Amino acid sequence: xxxxxxxxxxxTGRVPAGALLHxxxxxxxxxxxxxxxxxxxxxxxxxxxxxISDRQYAETVLxxxxxxxxxxxxxxxxxNPTTRKYKDGTTFEEIVALYxxxxxxxxxxxxxxxxxxxxxxxxxxxxxxxxxxxxxxKYLTPLNYDxxxxxxxxxxxxxxxxxRLALRSTEYSYITYQRNTYGNVxxxxxVKVLTFGSISKLYxxxxxxxxxxxxxxxxxxxxxxxxxxxxxxTIFRNVCAHNDRLFSYTAKDDIPDTLLHTKxxxxxxxxxxxxxxxxLFSVVIAFRYLLQKDDFRAFKDALGKIIDRFVVNxxxxxxxxxxxEMGFPINWKKISSFKV
Numbered sequence: 019x020x021x022x023x024x025x026x027x028x029x030t031g032r033v034p035a036g037a038l039l040h041x042x043x044x045x046x047x048x049x050x051x052x053x054x055x056x057x058x059x060x061x062x063x064x065x066x067x068x069x070i071s072d073r074q075y076a077e078t079v080l081x082x083x084x085x086x087x088x089x090x091x092x093x094x095x096x097x098n099p100t101t102r103k104y105k106d107g108t109t110f111e112e113i114v115a116l117y118x119x120x121x122x123x124x125x126x127x128x129x130x131x132x133x134x135x136x137x138x139x140x141x142x143x144x145x146x147x148x149x150x151x152x153x154x155x156k157y158l159t160p161l162n163y164d165x166x167x168x169x170x171x172x173x174x175x176x177x178x179x180x181x182r183l184a185l186r187s188t189e190y191s192y193i194t195y196q197r198n199t200y201g202n203v204x205x206x207x208x209v210k211v212l213t214f215g216s217i218s219k220l221y222x223x224x225x226x227x228x229x230x231x232x233x234x235x236x237x238x239x240x241x242x243x244x245x246x247x248x249x250x251x252t253i254f255r256n257v258c259a260h261n262d263r264l265f266s267y268t269a270k271d272d273i274p275d276t277l278l279h280t281k282x283x284x285x286x287x288x289x290x291x292x293x294x295x296x297x298l299f300s301v302v303i304a305f306r307y308l309l310q311k312d313d314f315r316a317f318k319d320a321l322g323k324i325i326d327r328f329v330v331n332x333x334x335x336x337x338x339x340x341x342x343e344m345g346f347p348i349n350w351k352k353i354s355s356f357k358v
Contacts, residue, residue, distance in 0.1 A: 297345025
């Protein structure tokens with residue numbers, strides 16, 4: 019235990035500069051102790067009411083995924099909220115099934131997020147070049163972007179990033195080749211190395227007339243809505259890429275209210291729709307507007323199969339429970355029945 023000198027004034031008042039705060043070792047939160055794989059499994063069986071029929075298999079899974087990523091990340095649907103233990107009869111295999119379900123979701127959503135990412139790369143580079151030509155100085159000039167005060171910081175950071183990539187970066191051979199051979203890196207080359215977040219920021223910083231021209235490539239989407247969609251999709255793209263839990267993730271930003279919210283008769287809490295604003299279903303709605311029809315149809319079919327397969331093979335999670343945790347309305351499959 020560490021005892022430091024008393025403060026000059028009570029801690030409820032203002033502490034003068036130089037006064038030391040008192041920290042007692044026994045006042046700090048106690049870290050959870052290290053547990054071996056055997057102890058982790060013992061805890062799940064004896065304290066958490068989980069059935070483990072094959073401990074060798076369970077230990078192999080914990081080595082591959084880790085206790086924190088698997089058990090702490092995927093217990094919510096399988097826990098009895100009253101006892102805070104697993105529902106009677108829940109098996110270790112069901113936790114693994116939920117993890118694998120989420121892994122399948124990440125792979126599916128990332129595949130179609132990348133399609134939208136590529137579409138935006140193409141539209142941004144084409145429309146900017148059509149207006150300004152292929153000289154790099156054009157996309158490095160702040161006057162060719164929205165000059166509103168609220169975008170000043172974003173634009174400054176964006177120009178700094180584009181400048182570093184075009185003028186100094188040696189990470190990408192094709193950029194280095196363009197720089198050394200032609201003394202110029204066209205925007206259609208540069209966008210290839212931009213992240214989804216940077217592409218989203220590039221579109222956000224474009225002047226309105228250029229945003230409008232690009233947004234017209236998507237039926238039922240205006241330039242302001244496209245900004246919102248891209249912002250939310252960037253967040254979910256990062257969740258997928260970083261291998262975080264996806265099925266129950268909720269973003270801090272939301273997509274706009276759409277005709278699909280109305281057509282699906284999604285309930286509201288106050289003025290806010292319960293589903294399809296910040297959770298995973300918001301991405302499905304964005305896909306409906308931003309993907310080609312054939313791509314969305316293939317995505318929806320694959321998503322339905324992943325959900326149905328998990329529910330059929332799981333004893334302790336019903337279809338409605340899963341959809342609620344995912345932020346999906348019960349009638350989500352009707353999303354392709356309506357014209358947008």
